[in-house]
Amino acid sequence: MNQLQETTLSVFIEQLAAKSAYPAGGSSAALAGALGGALVSMACRLSIGKEGYEEAEEELTSVLSASESLRKNLLSAVDKDADAYQKVLKARALPEGTDDEQKIRTVAVRAAFREACESPRQIARDCLEVLRLSLRVSGIVNANTVCDLGAAAIHALGGMEISLMNAQANVPFVSNDEYSDEVWTEMEEIQEEGRILKSAVIWEIFGELREEE
DSSP states (O other), X not given: OOTXXXXXXXXXXXXXXXXXXXXXXHHHHHHHHHHHHHHHHHHHHTTTTOTTOGGGHHHHXXXXXXXXXXXXXXXXXXXXXHHHHHHHHHHHTSOOSSHHHHHHHHHHHHHHHHHHHHHHHHHHHHHHHHHHHHHHHTTTSOGGGHHHHXXXXXXXXXXXXXXXXXXXXXXXXXXXXXXXXXXXXXXXXXXXXXXXXXXXXXXXXXXXXXXXX
């Protein structure tokens, strides 16, 4: 289902503000990442074929292809993440009056929470990739788009950080220590690299802006 990504921006914002857990922070994280990917794509498109950027065209074209793929994946994740949390709510609503019902509910809840971990986990990975692309083209894109590239990095970092929180909040309910350690290790690595990348992009942009004075 693609209900959220196909709605208008104003309706989506109203849904976020409503008294409901659908959609919520996870969907907003995916959208932030998609915005980041879109801005990387824009910066590349406004540079490719422009005089003075010929030497960077091959790299820009490569990054554009990757950013478009990430943008589409992250936009789809707006719905996927919301659907994953809906499964958690449904699993928690299962009856638990008998021993058999309790066992069925326990299995269902753990499986639902695992999916609710995997969704933000993938969003965080994709946002990290957007940050990597932002740094790849930092310094070679159209000078008029450097602030947009900075916005891309900031959006991507925000989506990444939200997703890290969500994955880490959900993982205890999976009740699997090995899986929990795996998720925490990866998320900490993503967070460290993502923050470094965002700082590097912004530092590069500020340097370019100072040179223009």
